Amino acid sequence: MQRGKEIRSNFFAGHHVTRYLDSSDKYLFARDEAKYKLNIIGFGMMGLEHALVTMLEGRADIYGVYDKSETSVQANVQTFQAMVPDHPLKVYSTLEDACNDEAVDGLVICTPNYTHLAVVREAVKSGKHILLEKPMATTLEDAIEITRLAKGYSGVFQIGLQYRFKSIYSEAAHEVKVRGAIGEVxxxxxxxxxxxxxxxxEQWNKFAKYSGGTLVEKCCHYFDLLNFFAEARPKLVYASGNMAVNFVGFARDGEQSDILDNAMVVVQYENGIKASFNLCMFAPMFYEEMVLCGDEGRLKASENTDFLPDKRPETHLEILSGEHRPSRISTPCYPEAIQHSGHHGATYYEHKYFVDNIDGKSTVTAGVDEGLWSIIVATAADESIRTGNVVHVDEFLAKYAM
Structure with a gap:
């Protein structure tokens, strides 16, 4: 069928309000045939969202899933099929079968952090396109090995550092990198x-040996953003943090939780840019903010969910340019179904650009090098907290033969 440019939506194509229509009666709500088939490796909360976002984007289908937890598979297959009816999923009994099925074009790996290296070792044997969730590994040693495994890889090897594609940061990147709205950062x-x-x-994210620690597990997104906007390698890292409130009395199988719940990190880049990161994980909301100051202005981007009944815009972007050019204040956002994807790990544009990468188009997705450098900043910050010293990145990396 030759289709025009009318407003169409894969979200509505599968929505219950259109299910009474026979497929021959669907035009605006017809779903385009998918070009690629993907398997989800790790079908927990994050894997489910990757599956739903894939179907929302529409150019790929989820073919099958694998997870060691039968409870996760049963619950999330049921949830998926309630939201995407008439689309059965193949459930694999082994990782090897899920990675090497010839019917599949790509793999989305979203197993617990500490399993990434073992899963990647199997996945790369397939030669299939890979989207590996962040953090790419829990230790710098594992991240270096994954980088080596991906060197010269024939397929796409994308890392799930998808905060680059949040509406506020996407607009910020355009203002800074394309329009030069604040001059030189x-x-x-x-x-x-x-x-x-x-x-x-199994509460794996409460223990640093499984998650990589808070700065690796959660904050690699933000270190990637700092690296992305700095356009340089980090030179010095200094950090302070501890476990002040969260999980102080939490233990499992006799082991005490040991993850940070607050930190302050300072990074100095080789090009002279200075950056700071402030984390608090015992606040009663979700709030993030980025402020960039240049020699011709200041940019502030923020996102807020505070659970209060008095609703206000969730996003905010301001560019104050003084006499250099017009200043602007806006609320960047995507359509609601897209804007609210990502709360459990996966986003629409992460998958859009994954398919674009498979198609050979140019994107700004994070590859293994960007994933590695986000881990380098995080582990250097952890080292600084442990020792109380400034970490010189070159000296730090020398221990890893990089």
Whole structure:
């Protein structure tokens, strides 16, 4: 069928209000045939959202899923099929089968952090396109090995550092990198205030040896943003943080939780840009903010969910340019179904650009090098907290033969 440019939506194509229509009666709500088939490796909360966002984007289908937890598979297959009816999922009994099925074009890996290296070792044997969730690994050693495994890889190897595609940061990147709205960036700061880590299977995210620690697990997104806007390598890292409120009395199988719930990190880049990151994970809301100061202006981008009945815009972007050019204040956003994807790990544009990458188009997705450098900043910050010293990145990396 030759289709025009009418407003159409894959979200509505599968919505219950259109199910009474026979497929021959669907035009605006007809779903385009998918070009690619993907398997989800790790079908928990995050895997489910990756599956739903894939179907929303529409150019790929979810073919099958694999997870060691039968409870996760049963519950999330049921949820998926309630939201995407008439689309059965193949459930694999082994990781090897899920990775190497010839019917599949790509793999989305969203297993617990500490399993990433083992899963990637199997996944790369397939030669299939790979989207690996952040953080790419829990340790710098594992991140380096994954980087080596991905070197020269024949397929796409994308890392799930998808905060680049949030509406506020996408617009900020255009203002700074394309329009030059604030001139040359000199200083950067990012703040995240949020509720504690949510529950996971076997509570793996409460223990640094499984998650990589808070700065690796949660904050690699923000370190990637700082690296992205700095357009340089980090030179010095200094940090302070501890476990002040969250999970202080939490233990599982006799092991005490040991993850940070607050931190302040300072990064100096080789090009002279200075950056700071402020984390608090015992706040009663989700709030993040980025402020970039240049020699011709200041940019502030923020996103807020405070659970209060008096609703206000969730996003905010301001560019104050003084006499250099017009200043602007706006509320960047996507359509609601897209804007609110990502709360459980996956976003629409992350998958859009994954398919674009498969198609050979140019994107600004994070690859293994960007994933590695987000881990480098996080682990250097952890080292600084442990020792109380400034970490010189070159000296720090020398221990890893980089």
């Amino acid at each position: 000199k200083t950067m700061s990012i703040t995240e205030h949020r509720v504690p880590f949510l529950d996971k299977v």
